[in-house]
Amino acid sequence: MRGVKVDVLVIGGGAAGMGAAAAAAREGAKTILIERNERLGGVLEQCIHPGFGLHRYREELTGPEFAARLRGELESSGAELLTEATLLDLDPAGPRVRAASPKGLLQIRPKAVVWACGARERPFGALRIPGTRPAGIYTAGLCQRLVNIHGLLPGKRAVILGSGDIGLIMARRLRLEGVEVAAVLELKPFPGGLLRNVVQCLEDFEIPLLLRHTVAEVHGKRRLSGVTVVEVDEGGKPLPRTDRFIPCDTLVLSVGLIPEVRALESFAPLDPVNRGPKVNAWLQTEVPWLFSAGNSVAVFDLVDTVAALGARAGVAAARYAQGELPPARAVPLVRGENVLHLVPSALVPGEEATVFLRVPRPFPRVKVSLGGLISRNHLGARPAEMIEVKVPPGASKELSRMPEVRVEVTPA
Amino acid sequence: MKRRLTCISCPVGCELTVEVESGQVISVSGNRCGRGEAYARQEAVEPMRVLPTSVKVIGGELPLVSVRTDRPIPRRLIPQAMGFIRGLAVEAPVEIGQVIARDLLGTGASLVATRAVSRCGRPSLQGT
């Protein structure tokens, strides 16, 4: 069998992949990272607003600045970095990986793989909105890339569907560049993104946020000419006689990210809510040589968390490749009341871990409990912010007696 | 007079109450840290924001370089600042941290590059 033999192959060079490759190389593992873009950094490169790095670097950086720091840490680690190298397939027998690069076909035979390919945007087609199919409809991340990297504006008057952070950030960005933003629409009765972004991206510019509203129809032949918006009830059903027409040539969709798992969904078990692979506290999937971190596991809000989880996955992958990671007796975490996203899917007795979870709607005050192991009060739980619960090694030891741990959020 | 504000200093987003009497901040409550108090005192009299945007690059691998003000500037000056920044252009290569403009509109803030852009290697999507 041909192919380069390595200890750890990291696929994807965003914050998660960079963190993983640097950590694996520092553990002494022969490490290669492949990234399809010309530059490492992933989505950070297009996020030119500040809001990154408060935890990791104790200062507020923009996305490109955060990426530059991580790249610096990676370059001194000894990992081999291959850009413009796109994964073609990941063959679980072996495992064997093929990637296309300007130098030709790369064949790599790693002992362990860290999957860090980030997330895709939910596209327009998934929304099944009636009407025509004109030009002028963009996903928010694509729009951000066009504006911030390529210097292209999408149109003159925009409506933004979805009030997640990406939608809010893009409302401000478009407005600063002279695009009129008619409104941001949100199906739910509360904004999807952080309150700070509602303030500094919408209120600062007097951009209306229409909660409980959605697009009922798109209009226009070649180019979008406007959208019909409608108010909805609790269940998201349109209310009669609330429809009105908003003229616009641009519709920006910020309606969710989905972990990128296409190359592994045929063999690695996924979590149905996170939509990424199930991982244990070491970020090890249920396929022992496969590790994963970052937005390919579940969509995280903070890049600091993503980079830290990447590093954890890198260390574990290196130890696995070196034969030093014992087989884990994983204790599954199961979802109880009010738990949406949940990472990891299992704990390893004796190993410390941080459990990340997302609530489905806002609560002023909650109690978060991990099956009698840990219980904590938390003020102001909101879907836009993941709740973190640390499991110290001491508490984790008690796991060996437990068949599973039920994670529950109850209003307090 | 009492005003309610949402703190934007960090992602927590504390709900603050500021008491203002004839242009003077009397009290701040609802904050969970010192930054929150400082934010409320400033926000009640003159809201300040860091401005992130981009500047044209001549002869670069990318048509734009991302930039930010190195400190917050008065929010009311943002439209004027954007007008000024739109007229700027910088020659590649650009270093991360490079000062693109000093003392933006007399605010004392510098506009600094937040990424490196090397000289034109290959054509960008838009050309130059």
Ligand SMILES: Cc1cc2nc3c(=O)[nH]c(=O)nc-3n(C[C@H](O)[C@H](O)[C@H](O)COP(=O)(O)OP(=O)(O)OC[C@H]3O[C@@H](n4cnc5c(N)ncnc54)[C@H](O)[C@@H]3O)c2cc1C
């Ligand atoms: C608009 C926006 C605003 C945000 N704002 C903030 C903020 O203010 N503060 C904060 O802390 N966080 C913020 N985040 C979140 C943070 O940026 C992300 O969580 C983090 O950067 C994700 O990193 P990642 O490595 O998991 O994924 P990505 O950055 O998506 O990296 C995945 C990488 O994998 C590569 N890849 C994919 N497929 C292949 C393949 N087949 N072959 C080779 N390579 C491949 C991609 O090119 C990409 O480089 C924001 C995110 C967005 C989108």
